Every structure is written in C-alpha cells, then in structure tokens.
Amino acid sequence: MKNVWTMLTLVAIGGPLVANAAEGPVLAPTPDPEYRTPLPNELPVLPRPNTIRTIPVQPRTISVAQPLPLFPNVRVEDRDNIHPCAVKEIIRVKDPRPNCHACGSPGYVFIEICVPPNCRPEIDIKRKDGSKIEYDYGDYEVEITSKKGYVKIDYDD
Structure with a gap:
C-alpha cells in the first residue's frame, strides 16, 4: 500500500x-x-520564393461631381419655422415654367430645402402631376409647390 x-x-x-x-x-x-522549446531567434528561416507574381491593376479615374444648378426663382415662407439644427438638402421638383419641354428642360429643377438632421421624411404627393409635395418630419413639415414660373417652399412646425 x-x-x-x-x-x-x-x-x-x-x-x-x-x-x-x-x-x-x-x-x-x-x-x-x-x-x-526553441527560442524565436533560433527558429529556422524559410527561404523566400524565387518568383513574385504581380497582378495588373487598371488605373482608376476620379470624377469630380459638378455642382447641381439650383433653380433661382424660389420663394420661402415661414423661415422662423425651420428646425433650429436644420441641414440643407437638395431635392428635385417639377419644373414650374410653362412649356418647359419646349425649351429643352428635362421637366424638373433642383432646389435646396432645410430639413431636420438624421430624419427620414414621409413624402406625400398632393397633386397627381407632382406640382405640390409635402415632406413630413413629424414635428416639422416642408410643403413645396411649383406654379407660375416659381417654386414656393413653406415651412411648418
């Protein structure tokens, strides 16, 4: 035992x-x-391969975006109802000029609106032709109307 x-x-x-x-x-x-156990400096050194294979890469072209031409004839109502930390956003709306297709216009123009930051709007098209659109951000709304050669932006809170 x-x-x-x-x-x-x-x-x-x-x-x-x-x-x-x-x-x-x-x-x-x-x-x-x-x-x-061998120390790190005692480990064998493996030889490098004799051939190095390279892969050809196509050169990239960098395109610089041109600024969008904003429509100049815009009227803004109730600027005091803009969100205090609003950010600018460029949107596309119906061209308010009559016979816009005859002059070679694509049928829409770009305008700049101020919207609350980090919010997704509910977009409501009020007229079938797209001449009146409402962007609803909960507490804040932006109504855009295209008529008689100008675009009207109305801010509501």
Whole structure:
C-alpha cells in the first residue's frame, strides 16, 4: 500500500515514476532531457520564393461631381419655422415654367430645402402631376409647390 501512495504522490506532483518489478511496467512517458522549446531567434528561416507574381491593376479615374444648378426663382415662407439644427438638402421638383419641354428642360429643377438632421421624411404627393409635395418630419413639415414660373417652399412646425 505504501508503494501505491508513493506512486500516486509522484504522479500528482509530476515527478518521475519508479515502478517495482512486482507491480509491472509504468506506461507514462518520461520527458526527454535534451528537448527544449526553441527560442524565436533560433527558429529556422524559410527561404523566400524565387518568383513574385504581380497582378495588373487598371488605373482608376476620379470624377469630380459638378455642382447641381439650383433653380433661382424660389420663394420661402415661414423661415422662423425651420428646425433650429436644420441641414440643407437638395431635392428635385417639377419644373414650374410653362412649356418647359419646349425649351429643352428635362421637366424638373433642383432646389435646396432645410430639413431636420438624421430624419427620414414621409413624402406625400398632393397633386397627381407632382406640382405640390409635402415632406413630413413629424414635428416639422416642408410643403413645396411649383406654379407660375416659381417654386414656393413653406415651412411648418
């Protein structure tokens, strides 16, 4: 019994195992005293490959966006109802000029409105031809009307 306790104690502390011939061989491996983990500067350096393959890349062209021409004939009502931290946004609305297709206009113009930051509007088209649009931002609204050669922007809170 004393030999069993000695063997269990040695196994628990990681010491060498010694076996009696009567108990039979011990199957646990013993560490090699000459083996040690190599240090990083002792690791072998692998040779680099002789060939380096390059992949041709097409040159990129950078296009600079031209500023949109804003429609000059705009009337603004109730400027005091604009959101205090409003950001400017450019939108496309119906061209208010009569016979706009005859003069080569695409049928729409760009205007700049002030809207609340980080909000998505509910867009309500009031007239079928698109001449009256309402952008609803909850507490704030922007009504845009295209008529008689000008665009009217009405801010409501």
